[in-house]
Amino acid sequence: MNTVIVIPVYNEAEVVGQVIKDVRAHGFPHIIVVDDGSTDESWCVASAHDVLALRLKVNRGKGAAVKTGIMAANLLNADVIVTMDGDGQHDPADIKPLITPILEGKNDVVLGSRLLHREDMPFIKVIANNVGNFFTWLFYGLLVSDSQSGFRAYSRYAALIIDTKADKYEYDSKVIREIKNNRLRFTEVPVQTLYTSYSKGKKNKQGFINGLVTLYRMVWKLIA
16 A cells, blocks of 8 residues: 655754655655755755655644645545654654554554653653643543654545644644544554654754643633
8 A cells, every 4th residue: 555654844954864764764665755944954855865845935833744744645645644753753663563553454543652662751751741641631532642742644534534723733632633523543552762862952842831832722722
């Protein structure tokens, strides 16, 4: 079946080329990179690696980039769509375990969970993710072990039916809402996180302040 890997990037010129090479090395040549209005050479680097490289003119947010990539994959008639971050934290070796339940017809969505394989995850991140899980359950009524993970796989049916208006980091939690509201079959599989000096030093990562902003947006959307 045709599996397409969607990689949103924002100022990842230093590593996106290696991410593309690693994904290809694990047997997945169909890759879409979506540059979310980067101020560096992310789009140029991706384009040089012979992938479908799309570019948003302005920085709209992770959710917008992921949705753009999924839309493009749907237009390319992808049977399975995998979303993964472009900073090198996700291990391409985990792609096959992610897509297997979909290929076997057992699930519509597979969520990669860092908290099912958290030996190397910093304690503060474990706490932050559990807080995110709690509020996702509180607002949307579905409890998962890692509601903030961007490493996920979707069947064509799920990719077409999931519809969120979120453009920022709250997109990941809104997908959980869509799974529940559309009664999609889902499961979670453990995935590894590769913590590098590059990923730890990123300025544009989901941190404490961004987490509060994400929570605010989730609350605002409920009451607005």
